[in-house]
Amino acid sequence: MSVSSIPLQFFLSDFWIPTIDGLEHSEPCKHDSPAEPDSIYDAWLASRHTLPEGVGRGVPGASRPITVTNLKLAHRMAKLCAPEMLKLFWSHHPLRALLMVSISFVRGIFPVFKGYSHAMIINEVQSLISSGHFTWPHLVRLLGTEFLRVVLEKYLDSFATNNEHLVQSSARFSVEYQQMEQRVRLDVPTLSDPIVRDLLSESDLFVSSFQGVGGFGLLSPFDFIRIFTLLSELVSHIYILSTLQYGPLPLITLAFSLLSTAYPFFQSSFMLYRYGFEVPAFTDNDMRLAEKQEQMRQLSLSESHRPEVMLFGLGPWILDTWAAAREAGLGINPSRRPQESIFSHMNVAEVLTALQNIPFVLMLQSSTSLGSLSLYRSSIQSIVYTVSNLFITVQMAIQGIFLMGAFCASMQIEPLLQPKREEKVKYESKTGGMRIEARNLSFTYPGCTEPALKNVSFTLEAGETLALVGYNGSGKSTLGKLLLRIVDFNSGELYINDVDIRRHDPAELHAATTAVFQGFSKYNGTVSENVGVGYVADIACPEALRRAVRLAESERIVDGLPQGIDTRLDAYGFDAPPPPPGPMPTCGGARPAWMPHGLSGGEWQRIALARAFMRAGRPEVHLLLFDEPTSALDAHAQNKICDTIDAIARAPSGRRTKTVVFITHRLATARRADKIAMMEHGCITEFGTHDELLARGGAYAALYRASL
């Protein structure tokens, strides 16, 4: 998007609405932010607290008001981010980057050359008409020069575009790479922090600004270079004006010309201020409305939701909810519309444009050169437009700096589960599996008041099998995630092989575990990809894939698929992505390879089991955790899977080599375990063997009897 196409209101409204500054003073920071923030993150956080209440507080990308505080913050951020950004520009194509900046300067002078060349031609033609003192060779030379100028400008433009494209693509790849690299590093607790989410969203906006999408106040460092072009354009126009010969009333004429050309901008900004134009930032309410509207739109389009939409008769409700949100979002409600006055309909600018001709005529009295007048007029207009563009660009650049700050700050986020370097202990394998000892573990999900786990304590010796049983919502899956180091606990202690779990690198622990989650992932890919991600080193190894599929008792299912293990699976239900380009299948014809194949719930569960089995048998894996792995399987298949897990957890000699944790509602499966933990309301209320718990006659015994 070119800078000139950005509405001027975008810039002026922030400047001309004084309440923003006032609000900033009346709204002290909720967090203690230092006067000169030490880190980029602090500066970014401080800038968020300068947003007025209700306007964009919770909306990533909301434009910060232009205040002294924010200018200082932007300056601090730019300083802190500069090394990182310079590296980004220089790392791939230093010479081309230098060329890009230089060409930006040169391009700014082009409009002046153009005006000058046109003026010379006009002068020559004027001589022809008025005095006849002109020479054909001179006019031809001038036309030739103009032709050369056009060719040169076009050539430089196309060279600059190609050069920019190359430098920009490399920088874009780098920022996208860094963004991806950081995303895959971050763990669940880090990502569940709402401030981190906002930071990442603003960081994403910065990354997308490299796509050249513009709009919404996005300005990448590349667009920032355009400021150089605008500056050189401004300076060259001012220079041209200073070299012109003026007639009578030079200063008054100049002032009138400048003011009359600039008037439309002042008029529009005055109207915005006087007649209550809203700040062009999205309010929290706008975002809620947009979200609701999108949710309803998706619901109406989604084919996978269609059966329930039909069954529950949701059509009218979807339509009404969407319409209410959309109407409010579009401002169709008349009370939201800004007041308009008769003045807003008057186009005074047109009157002024007519009046502008008066000083020109006055100048014409003394000036002999029509070309100079044309140059004068085009320079005046260019100066006003360049200055206004410069203001818009600078204002957007300031917003861009906050997004750039978000990007740089996001790069410095350390995953919460990662231990400090000095506290880190390497995970040591223990023959016979993982020993787990939990002491008074408590955990509350972020934003919740009721803990999901309360004072959970138990010990599981290496190689033992534990079944976690209990009512819905009693905390079984949460405990499983704690053991797998997916989430962190709030209090208590958890020891793995007698070492505090918090001192281990989660990646090392994860390499020593395998799991099937209750809500396992369905990847948009082939069977082999869906299974192979369990151990990516073997994702292209047919034997390893076959073995995992066989262990999960899914050979028959996979062999029955149209392309066997290479069949693409339908992970989206009916909402599969559009087919790739190519011939469409004819009615009754063979099923094309790209067409994803659906699976039943139990079949998907076997695929997830096969994924876990990809690495389960490996010697470095010491903990196998299965959260309802066989809930959708028939009793026969369940028993076979349990036998398989038991076999995997043992050496050929029969000695236990892996610790196994089952989360299950099937007590027939639970009774096979060495230990059973009965969970109620986030606590382990009973712990022991099946026989011990039955003899106790408590909640487990009651549940077991009910299941018979």
Ligand SMILES: Nc1ncnc2c1ncn2[C@@H]1O[C@H](COP(=O)(O)OP(=O)(O)OP(=O)(O)O)[C@@H](O)[C@H]1O
């Ligand atoms: N992401 C979450 N955010 C907030 N609360 C959650 C979240 N996940 C689970 N909970 C809450 O934590 C409690 C324990 O949930 P958990 O999934 O551990 O139960 P469960 O025993 O595995 O249940 P089920 O047998 O139904 O699978 C529940 O009250 C649940 O509502």
